[in-house]
Amino acid sequence: MNPLLELKRAGQSIWYDNLRRAIVTSGELKRMIDEYGVTGVTSNPSIFEKAVSGGKEYDAAIAALTARGQNDSDLLDSIIASDIRLAADTFAPVFRSTNGADGFVSVEVAPALARNTVATVAEANRLRDLVDRPNVMIKVPGTIQGLSAIEELVYEGFNINVTLLFSVNRYAMVALAYIKGLEQRLAQGRPIDGIRGVASFFVSRVDTLSDRLISERLKSTASNDEHARLSAMLGRVAADNAKLAWLRYKDIYESERFAPLKRAGAHPQRLLWASTGTKNPAYSDVKYVEELIEPDTVNTMPLATLMAFHEHGRVRRTLPNGIDGARGLIAELAALGIDYEAMTSTLEEEGIKSFSDAFAALTRCVSEKAADARRNGHVQAAAASTATAIAAPVAKPCAVAEFLLGNLGNTADKELKTLDKARFSERLWEKDAGLWTKKPAQKKQIRNSLGWLNLAASMDAHKADITAFAKEVKDAGFKHAVLLGMGGSSLAPLVMAGSIPGRKGYPELIVLDSTDPDSVTNVTKNVDLEKTLFIVSSKSGTTIEPLSFFEYFYDRLRAIKGEAAGENFVVITDPDTPLEGFHRKYRMRRLFTNQPDIGGRFSALSFFGLVPAAVAGIDISKLLYFGARVTVEMLPEVPLSENPGAVLGATLAALAKAGRDKLTFFIADELKAFGLWIEQLIAESTGKDGAGIVPISAEPAGKAADYGNDRVFVQITFKGKGGGDSRLLAALSKAGHPVIRFNITDCHELGGEFLRWEAATAAAGMLLNINPFDQPDVELAKVLARDRLGKAASAKGAKAPGVEFKSKGLTAYFGKTAMKKMARAGLKGKGLKTAIKAFCGLAAPGDYAGLLAYYSTFDPGVDKLLARLRKEIRDSTGCGVQAGYGPRYLHSTGQLHKGGANNGLFIILAHKAAKDIPVPGRPFGFSDLELAQVYGDAEALDSKGRRVCLLVMKDSKAGTLKEAVNLIKGAL
Numbered sequence: 001m002n003p004l005l006e007l008k009r010a011g012q013s014i015w016y017d018n019l020r021r022a023i024v025t026s027g028e029l030k031r032m033i034d035e036y037g038v039t040g041v042t043s044n045p046s047i048f049e050k051a052v053s054g055g056k057e058y059d060a061a062i063a064a065l066t067a068r069g070q071n072d073s074d075l076l077d078s079i080i081a082s083d084i085r086l087a088a089d090t091f092a093p094v095f096r097s098t099n100g101a102d103g104f105v106s107v108e109v110a111p112a113l114a115r116n117t118v119a120t121v122a123e124a125n126r127l128r129d130l131v132d133r134p135n136v137m138i139k140v141p142g143t144i145q146g147l148s149a150i151e152e153l154v155y156e157g158f159n160i161n162v163t164l165l166f167s168v169n170r171y172a173m174v175a176l177a178y179i180k181g182l183e184q185r186l187a188q189g190r191p192i193d194g195i196r197g198v199a200s201f202f203v204s205r206v207d208t209l210s211d212r213l214i215s216e217r218l219k220s221t222a223s224n225d226e227h228a229r230l231s232a233m234l235g236r237v238a239a240d241n242a243k244l245a246w247l248r249y250k251d252i253y254e255s256e257r258f259a260p261l262k263r264a265g266a267h268p269q270r271l272l273w274a275s276t277g278t279k280n281p282a283y284s285d286v287k288y289v290e291e292l293i294e295p296d297t298v299n300t301m302p303l304a305t306l307m308a309f310h311e312h313g314r315v316r317r318t319l320p321n322g323i324d325g326a327r328g329l330i331a332e333l334a335a336l337g338i339d340y341e342a343m344t345s346t347l348e349e350e351g352i353k354s355f356s357d358a359f360a361a362l363t364r365c366v367s368e369k370a371a372d373a374r375r376n377g378h379v380q381a382a383a384a385s386t387a388t389a390i391a392a393p394v395a396k397p398c399a400v401a402e403f404l405l406g407n408l409g410n411t412a413d414k415e416l417k418t419l420d421k422a423r424f425s426e427r428l429w430e431k432d433a434g435l436w437t438k439k440p441a442q443k444k445q446i447r448n449s450l451g452w453l454n455l456a457a458s459m460d461a462h463k464a465d466i467t468a469f470a471k472e473v474k475d476a477g478f479k480h481a482v483l484l485g486m487g488g489s490s491l492a493p494l495v496m497a498g499s500i501p502g503r504k505g506y507p508e509l510i511v512l513d514s515t516d517p518d519s520v521t522n523v524t525k526n527v528d529l530e531k532t533l534f535i536v537s538s539k540s541g542t543t544i545e546p547l548s549f550f551e552y553f554y555d556r557l558r559a560i561k562g563e564a565a566g567e568n569f570v571v572i573t574d575p576d577t578p579l580e581g582f583h584r585k586y587r588m589r590r591l592f593t594n595q596p597d598i599g600g601r602f603s604a605l606s607f608f609g610l611v612p613a614a615v616a617g618i619d620i621s622k623l624l625y626f627g628a629r630v631t632v633e634m635l636p637e638v639p640l641s642e643n644p645g646a647v648l649g650a651t652l653a654a655l656a657k658a659g660r661d662k663l664t665f666f667i668a669d670e671l672k673a674f675g676l677w678i679e680q681l682i683a684e685s686t687g688k689d690g691a692g693i694v695p696i697s698a699e700p701a702g703k704a705a706d707y708g709n710d711r712v713f714v715q716i717t718f719k720g721k722g723g724g725d726s727r728l729l730a731a732l733s734k735a736g737h738p739v740i741r742f743n744i745t746d747c748h749e750l751g752g753e754f755l756r757w758e759a760a761t762a763a764a765g766m767l768l769n770i771n772p773f774d775q776p777d778v779e780l781a782k783v784l785a786r787d788r789l790g791k792a793a794s795a796k797g798a799k800a801p802g803v804e805f806k807s808k809g810l811t812a813y814f815g816k817t818a819m820k821k822m823a824r825a826g827l828k829g830k831g832l833k834t835a836i837k838a839f840c841g842l843a844a845p846g847d848y849a850g851l852l853a854y855y856s857t858f859d860p861g862v863d864k865l866l867a868r869l870r871k872e873i874r875d876s877t878g879c880g881v882q883a884g885y886g887p888r889y890l891h892s893t894g895q896l897h898k899g900g901a902n903n904g905l906f907i908i909l910a911h912k913a914a915k916d917i918p919v920p921g922r923p924f925g926f927s928d929l930e931l932a933q934v935y936g937d938a939e940a941l942d943s944k945g946r947r948v949c950l951l952v953m954k955d956s957k958a959g960t961l962k963e964a965v966n967l968i969k970g971a972l
Contacts, residue, residue, distance in 0.1 A: 002035075018043060108355070142170055276302075428453065487543075494676060516926070648757070700871040818842065
């Protein structure tokens with residue numbers, strides 16, 4: 001049974017809240033009409049701006065119209081009018097079959113005119129003449145100034161969609177203006193039976209603001225009664241507000257005043273529920289559909305909500321439920337200190353500003369594209385295709401990316417066709433787990449892992465709250481912000497801290513994701529604890545590293561501030577985790593609860609990435625803007641050849657199948673931390689079931705002859721510069737190596753790149769028959785580490801796994817798997833250098849090396865030594881060399897090491913500590929924890945049949961590590 005069709009049969013119209021040319025020309029809109037029961041479309045300047053700016057879909061049309069001599073204003077008119085006509089013609093059969101009740105497409109007057117009655121009326125007339133379709137609704141903001149415009153336009157016979165309604169009182173004024181227009185028209189003997197209208201009453205945005213205001217009140221109230229009443233209002237205000245609007249609707253349209261109009265054929269102005277995408281991850285993703293089902297209403301849904309309801313929506317008449325409780329809403333809010341009218345007024349102002357800014361950006365974008373067309377000489381070429389340029393999108397390569405694949409290009413095209421045949425885009429947005437598996441348990445897990453798709457839109461509702469919190473932190477005088485995290489909760493903030501400058505006066509962001517005592521000491525010594533905000537970040541709320549960091553720093557701060565120490569801590573976690581309890585217990589400054597259907601490595605644009613970024617003064621609105629631009633390029637209606645994630649994913653899969661599975665990155669220095677994030681995403685997503693793509697970032701460059709035929713090279717430049725030696729890349733391409741190039745011109749474009757690579761990983765996973773959303777082999781090392789940690793004081797807990805070889809200042813341990821393969825070297829009675837030489841001699845074509853260091857992440861000297869050793873291993877063995885700091889890599893490339901193909905050669909570098917740092921309340925210190933993780937991973941790798949060598953230094957001094965590096969170098 002299709003819940004959307006059931007909803008339609010229940011009498012509620014389903015409209016789609018998105019419009020762009022490709023949705024029509026691709027046939028996707030017609031499919032939505034047929035399969036999902038969609039009977040109308042709404043759009044707004046924000047949606048349209050992202051569609052035009054997000055890619056090259058409109059470039060040919062802009063060039064063609066520029067060739068005609070149109071100015072920028074006329075260009076914009078032509079593009080909008082063309083899209084509206086195409087959509088209106090698609091809905092024409094619906095319009096006819098419903099006798100004009102449905103089948104409408106909405107076009108908005110310029111938002112800047114929201115406060116100008118005369119200009120709004122004039123603009124509405126101009127738009128109607130421009131589009132010239134009977135099933136078009138003109139969208140008019142429901143401001144005070146807009147009331148007279150609504151009355152005048154209804155009198156003139158317009159079909160009006162009144163938008164940006166938040167207040168019940170304002171809605172009543174809008175309904176009255178609609179009736180006045182009908183009355184005037186009827187008084188002059190003009191027909192009123194052909195006029196239709198909707199009042200767009202916004203829903204989820206109300207909860208976003210009211211929840212924030214309620215949460216602020218909860219912090220300050222000392223009354224248990226008031227606390228309970230406030231808590232009961234969370235997540236209730238929006239739906240109750242909508243129910244009150246519906247009650248007013250019934251009063252108005254069942255009144256004696258409307259009766260004569262009804263007898264003359266007038267139709268009520270239907271309530272349309274707008275902004276129905278769920279913004280709060282704690283709430284159901286179909287909350288604002290399921291709670292507002294009622295005949296003769298409309299629900300306009302964004303794609304994510306439409307697909308979610310299609311998958312698991314429940315249809316039953318719900319709008320009248322809880323009406324009695326809703327009646328006291330405004331009075332209860334006032335009693336609790338929340339001004340309803342002020343709140344809805346704020347929402348109206350924010351809505352107008354948001355749409356006005358988007359319209360201005362759209363105008364600028366069209367102007368820039370037109371200027372580019374003139375400057376690049378595209379105008380003359382476009383003139384020849386003027387007649388058809390408006391009718392259909394032109395397939396172009398993805399923006400920003402260049403694929404130099406040589407004779408492997410055809411295989412990438414075939415993989416893209418496989419994605420297309422599987423309806424990858426449509427099924428991805430439908431959350432169809434069948435793309436990756438047939439197993440019921442895995443399907444359930446995958447469906448609960450796809451929340452990242454719509455993050456750019458869903459997090460847009462939270463950016464004001466996050467930004468306000470960041471300002472609160474700045475104004476409170478914090479100088480540093482230290483993120484305590486691991487894996488998915490730490491790598492995106494690490495990228496942002498290293499790649500995107502923050503605004504002046506905001507705290508410096510430091511990421512602590514190392515249990516190495518020297519890392520902990522470095523942070524402790526380099527910050528003023530009282531002026532440092534600690535962000536405790538963990539999806540599960542149980543990850544041992546951030547919890548241990550928290551316990552350590554909280555203990556230090558409590559010694560200074562007493563019970564007020566919690567003011568220096570913030571929590572980011574999923575719903576119902578132990579960390580939520582920590583937030584309450586320690587009276588922390590703030591809790592951010594992330595939506596649970598997002599895996600850690602896919603969470604860059606969620607609270608996990610955006611909160612630390614905003615605290616550091618980074619403009620998260622720009623990150624979300626670029627994220628939204630890429631999102632619209634990945635919608636189902638976009639041809640797959642223009643979908644940036646699908647194209648990249650098909651390419652990676654094709655190359656991996658051809659044996660090119662070592663994905664090697666050359667990244668500009670300004671963006672180099674981005675490589676760490678990509679490494680986790682690719683390795684943890686694809687490295688399982690004995691297969692996978694091996695990402696290699698920051699490997700020192702060699703000569704073209706140093707690289708084997710298992711390589712793929714990705715160059716990421718910044719403003720056209722960096723990203724390795726262009727001559728080397730040219731030589732690699734000439735030698736037959738595939739090269740993929742990206743140029744990023746604004747560091748905030750990373751917001752879009754996160755999504756591009758996430759979608760590419762999802763696509764590659766499907767083509768490689770891999771579930772990219774689980775990490776089945778990560779837990780093994782954790783279990784073994786916990787076991788050793790529980791025995792930290794015992795001989796068994798302290799003993800390293802493997803066969804021991806000693807040398808001055810260090811001890812080496814080789815796993816059983818490695819020793820069996822090294823046996824032919826005759827190691828009996830031989831020294832460590834011989835053993836290391838035999839180990840490195842195990843490298844074969846197609847292998848890679850993993851250099852895994854449990855050292856301070858803040859020591860540039862260690863970075864240099866590791867880089868030097870990577871180059872030596874690569875040059876002597878011909879293997880690509882991955883490097884990572886532990887325990888960070890355990891939550892990143894560690895899945896690939898244990899679950900991917902058995903073609904890795906692993907060297908773990910660790911050290912003992914002269915003096916440990918105790919973890920308060922725990923029977924172990926940070927050195928104990930680190931060594932347990934070292935030994936646990938070495939044991940896990942060996943148990944999986946991997947070749948592993950563990951080198952344990954007597955101390956953490958750079959000189960001792962240098963001796964080990966020289967020893968390995970001498971053995972190669």
